[in-house]
Amino acid sequence: VLRPPHSMSGMEHKQPPRSMSGMEQEQLPSECQTVQSAPKSQTAPSLSNKTTAGDHQASHTIEICVGGVRQLSAFSNTVWGEADCYVQYHFPTLSDQDPEEDTVCTLQPYCTETSLCVPEPTFDHTTKHTLTLNPEFPLQKVLIKACSSNGGVPFELWRRFYYPNIRDQLIAKTSLPLAKLCAMVTMQRSTPNTQSFALPLKLVIDDPEATSGGILDVCVKYHCSCEIDESPGQQERVNVSLSLGILRCTGLKGSAKQAALLPSSPLSFAAEAGVNAYIKVRLPESMVQEERRTKTIALSFAPEFSHFFDICLPLVFQQDKVPHSTQICKVPLAEILSSGIMFVEVWHEVQRRQLKGTLPDDKCFGRMLVAGSKDILLGCVELPLAQLLYRHSGASGWFPLYCKGDTPLTADRYVGGVELTLSFAREEDRELVLSHAARLGWKPNPTAELSIGSCATQQKLRFEITIDSLCVSVDDVIVPVNGEPSYKSCFVRYRFFSLDPVVSALRGMTSCAEDTAVYQLNHSSRLTIASSSQLYWYLREEPLEVQLWTSVVSKNDMPHPQTSDKLQGCAYIPLQELASQCKDTLIISGNFPLFKSGVDDLKNQRLHLTIRRTVVEELKDAPVIEIMDTPIERPPPLTTSEEETGLEAEMPHSLMDMFEVHLTVCEALHLQDVTSRESCSGPWSVYVTVQPHPTMDKIATPLVWNDGKPVWDYQCVTQIPNYYLNSECSGLEFQVWSTHHQSAEEWTGEEDVYLGCAHVDLSTLAYGLGQLCGWYHVTDFGQQIRGQLKVSISPMKRIRFTSCLKSFQSHDTHSDVGVREMEAHNLVPSDSRSTSVLFQELRNNIAELDKVIQASLEDRGMRLIWKMYEGMKEIIKGNVWRNSIIKDSGRYY
Numbered sequence: 001v002l003r004p005p006h007s008m009s010g011m012e013h014k015q016p017p018r019s020m021s022g023m024e025q026e027q028l029p030s031e032c033q034t035v036q037s038a039p040k041s042q043t044a045p046s047l048s049n050k051t052t053a054g055d056h057q058a059s060h061t062i063e064i065c066v067g068g069v070r071q072l073s074a075f076s077n078t079v080w081g082e083a084d085c086y087v088q089y090h091f092p093t094l095s096d097q098d099p100e101e102d103t104v105c106t107l108q109p110y111c112t113e114t115s116l117c118v119p120e121p122t123f124d125h126t127t128k129h130t131l132t133l134n135p136e137f138p139l140q141k142v143l144i145k146a147c148s149s150n151g152g153v154p155f156e157l158w159r160r161f162y163y164p165n166i167r168d169q170l171i172a173k174t175s176l177p178l179a180k181l182c183a184m185v186t187m188q189r190s191t192p193n194t195q196s197f198a199l200p201l202k203l204v205i206d207d208p209e210a211t212s213g214g215i216l217d218v219c220v221k222y223h224c225s226c227e228i229d230e231s232p233g234q235q236e237r238v239n240v241s242l243s244l245g246i247l248r249c250t251g252l253k254g255s256a257k258q259a260a261l262l263p264s265s266p267l268s269f270a271a272e273a274g275v276n277a278y279i280k281v282r283l284p285e286s287m288v289q290e291e292r293r294t295k296t297i298a299l300s301f302a303p304e305f306s307h308f309f310d311i312c313l314p315l316v317f318q319q320d321k322v323p324h325s326t327q328i329c330k331v332p333l334a335e336i337l338s339s340g341i342m343f344v345e346v347w348h349e350v351q352r353r354q355l356k357g358t359l360p361d362d363k364c365f366g367r368m369l370v371a372g373s374k375d376i377l378l379g380c381v382e383l384p385l386a387q388l389l390y391r392h393s394g395a396s397g398w399f400p401l402y403c404k405g406d407t408p409l410t411a412d413r414y415v416g417g418v419e420l421t422l423s424f425a426r427e428e429d430r431e432l433v434l435s436h437a438a439r440l441g442w443k444p445n446p447t448a449e450l451s452i453g454s455c456a457t458q459q460k461l462r463f464e465i466t467i468d469s470l471c472v473s474v475d476d477v478i479v480p481v482n483g484e485p486s487y488k489s490c491f492v493r494y495r496f497f498s499l500d501p502v503v504s505a506l507r508g509m510t511s512c513a514e515d516t517a518v519y520q521l522n523h524s525s526r527l528t529i530a531s532s533s534q535l536y537w538y539l540r541e542e543p544l545e546v547q548l549w550t551s552v553v554s555k556n557d558m559p560h561p562q563t564s565d566k567l568q569g570c571a572y573i574p575l576q577e578l579a580s581q582c583k584d585t586l587i588i589s590g591n592f593p594l595f596k597s598g599v600d601d602l603k604n605q606r607l608h609l610t611i612r613r614t615v616v617e618e619l620k621d622a623p624v625i626e627i628m629d630t631p632i633e634r635p636p637p638l639t640t641s642e643e644e645t646g647l648e649a650e651m652p653h654s655l656m657d658m659f660e661v662h663l664t665v666c667e668a669l670h671l672q673d674v675t676s677r678e679s680c681s682g683p684w685s686v687y688v689t690v691q692p693h694p695t696m697d698k699i700a701t702p703l704v705w706n707d708g709k710p711v712w713d714y715q716c717v718t719q720i721p722n723y724y725l726n727s728e729c730s731g732l733e734f735q736v737w738s739t740h741h742q743s744a745e746e747w748t749g750e751e752d753v754y755l756g757c758a759h760v761d762l763s764t765l766a767y768g769l770g771q772l773c774g775w776y777h778v779t780d781f782g783q784q785i786r787g788q789l790k791v792s793i794s795p796m797k798r799i800r801f802t803s804c805l806k807s808f809q810s811h812d813t814h815s816d817v818g819v820r821e822m823e824a825h826n827l828v829p830s831d832s833r834s835t836s837v838l839f840q841e842l843r844n845n846i847a848e849l850d851k852v853i854q855a856s857l858e859d860r861g862m863r864l865i866w867k868m869y870e871g872m873k874e875i876i877k878g879n880v881w882r883n884s885i886i887k888d889s890g891r892y893y
Contacts (some may be wrong), residue, residue, distance in 0.1 A: 394423025
């Protein structure tokens with residue numbers, strides 16, 4: 001059966017899309033040209049009979065998935081690429097009249113996308129059909145009335161030729177029995193009913209070589225739900241939809257290498273050739289939603305998914321007040337979104353031949369593997385859903401991919417990136433969620449602003465953007481020059497709001513460690529912008545894109561970027577925290593990962609950036625953009641041998657024993673009111689100082705008026721010596737001062753009142769803790785509590801216990817040698833010598849105990865404990881342990 005495109009009847013007007021060249025599209029008639037970007041999953045129009053507004057109705061949803069054709073012999077001799085094939089089926093539609101009347105139910109055709117003519121073509125096409133009826137009217141009556149002439153739902157396999165003209169040929173037919181479909185409707189309960197069918201195809205062509213028509217795989221899912229017919233002014237909506245788009249991934253080679261290090265991991269080949277990536281999406285458990293998953297992209301480190309789907313959520317959730325109780329409470333959707341997290345997991349699908357003999361046959365359906373199918377988790381993205389409430393455009397952009405169990409605060413490195421878009425499907429859904437939650441008594445976070453209020457037009461905002469350093473891969477910046485390695489220069493480029501782009505000066509490499517090159521940019525720019533609603537909308541909705549470029553040119557006498565420059569990656573900084581109008585000074589600071597689409601490995605590239613927003617008086621002569629790049633005196637380049645052997649020798653010992661942290665002084669409570677003193681008059685301001693090392697400058701926060709609970713939110717990056725990680729150290733000291741000056745210009749530091757100090761113990765950072773954040777007592781010289789101080793300390797890199805241990809050992813060894821020298825010169829009292837004798841005897845006893853313990857430790861886990869025990873034993877050999885040697889010896893063991 002051959003039919004030209006121009007002679008198709010109204011039942012056959014819908015044609016599947018195909019990727020065709022421009023010449024082929026010109027040959028097609030207008031009624032046969034289709035949209036190439038049509039999605040694989042479509043939804044049929046919702047059909048309903050006439051009912052009155054507000055009546056309860058039954059919504060019948062039938063989802064038909066055409067999987068593919070198996071054991072087809074008709075395409076065995078077809079030249080590859082000569083023709084395409086597709087499946088067309090007809091499903092009943094309901095007219096606008098009452099179905100109880102004598103009306104004719106028609107069948108409307110639905111087509112899958114085209115696929116190449118191969119013996120086993122795959123379609124994976126899904127279509128949802130929705131029919132809305134009265135609850136008393138059975139769906140079986142509609143199906144029987146529409147399909148009685150065919151005995152079921154007809155399916156047809158068509159082949160399309162493109163040369164010498166476009167024509168379609170019917171290959172085989174089959175039918176889904178109507179009795180099977182009616183049985184699914186009858187047996188349906190509260191959960192959706194899903195069944196798979198293998199329909200035998202009957203050939204309709206005269207081909208002696210075609211002996212078998214094959215089998216068509218069809219999956220049918222049926223679900224029925226009751227709903228209320230909504231009309232304007234009578235019933236309001238009870239559901240909203242979230243639109244989630246998973247666009248692409250990049251840099252999955254880093255996650256594959258991490259997973260390949262696990263014992264008995266099957267990723268040794270995939271870590272070099274590419275992973276079979278697919279993505280699972282999990283919503284919070286309180287939303288009671290099933291997992292969503294994308295298709296699998298084989299052998300790629302930068303897969304393109306372009307997968308979109310909607311998530312329907314009710315405005316009110318029913319939850320138990322107490323677990324396992326019968327008391328039910330109503331929880332608005334906004335409350336769940338404000339604290340909920342969506343997990344986006346990237347998995348590697350292990351091929352079935354690698355799992356042969358490990359799974360029973362009934363655990364696999366088609367090419368989809370069950371959850372327990374030995375697939376490997378490559379990484380996870382934790383996306384806060386609160387952005388849907390605080391941002392009109394939702395959450396979109398690149399998000400870093402971390403290994404399972406890691407967070408941005410505890411992870412050493414990110415192992416990839418995922419580009420996502422998440423927003424409400426309709427523009428009015430956000431306001432509907434907030435208004436419905438307000439009627440139930442929900443209130444948002446006081447520090448968060450849900451809308452952009454009126455702005456003071458006379459105010460001017462100053463943004464100071466500082467980029468201190470960045471880390472890139474050595475392989476991307478090394479260039480051979482005359483047979484010797486040379487390194488490229490780096491610069492950054494960004495554009496803030498509607499201002500002109502800002503380009504930093506070229507900087508050369510500062511240091512190199514392992515496979516990472518460190519550049520000290522010391523770039524700073526000051527942007528002055530008039531306050532406006534457009535500016536606050538930009539801060540709330542748009543991220544700041546900072547581009548990192550590399551250049552083979554090391555001079556700043558020409559504009560950049562040039563044609564020879566290369567884009568290394570982009571960092572995206574959310575500016576939502578700067579949109580608050582409650583405070584005059586706001587700061588964003590941290591390490592931000594660099595993303596670049598289409599690359600195999602991102603190589604953990606980062607840059608450290610700080611943005612400070614302040615309110616300034618209107619200055620007529622102040623420039624809008626002011627760039628302040630600090631020049632750097634670069635040392636002469638080091639050879640490879642000098643980098644390996646002489647780098648540590650040239651570095652001062654005080655700098656080698658330090659680690660970099662991100663320090664935040666947040667706020668204080670219950671501070672002493674110094675204005676009650678008779679010698680003081682007028683309001684007083686408070687500030688906090690900290691000095692990690694005597695050779696370093698003091699770090700001081702801005703002056704804030706002391707109302708009992710001052711807020712600084714001061715952030716900075718500084719170096720802290722390693723000896724603070726020792727548990728015997730008293731901790732890092734934060735001193736709180738009070739002064740009668742109100743501005744930094746008048747402040748001289750004289751006649752300031754000392755309120756007290758807070759000590760923060762940093763020893764837990766040496767054991768893997770990623771951040772210290774909490775309240776600490778402020779005590780005076782008499783150890784009386786004068787208030788509380790909240791501080792946060794986050795190491796820029798995870799601190800290794802072994803590196804800290806070496807520092808402790810060197811420090812304790814020097815102290816022990818000093819004590820022996822003092823004993824040799826009779827500078828130590830006689831009682832110290834007697835204590836030294838006892839200490840020597842205890843060391844001998846410890847040595848004998850070591851032999852006994854080491855002989856009994858065989859397994860791997862206990863050997864690790866033994867190493868930690870050895871390290872702690874070396875730490876406690878110092879002079880500090882002398883006075884409590886007897887009572888503390890048992891505790892250390």
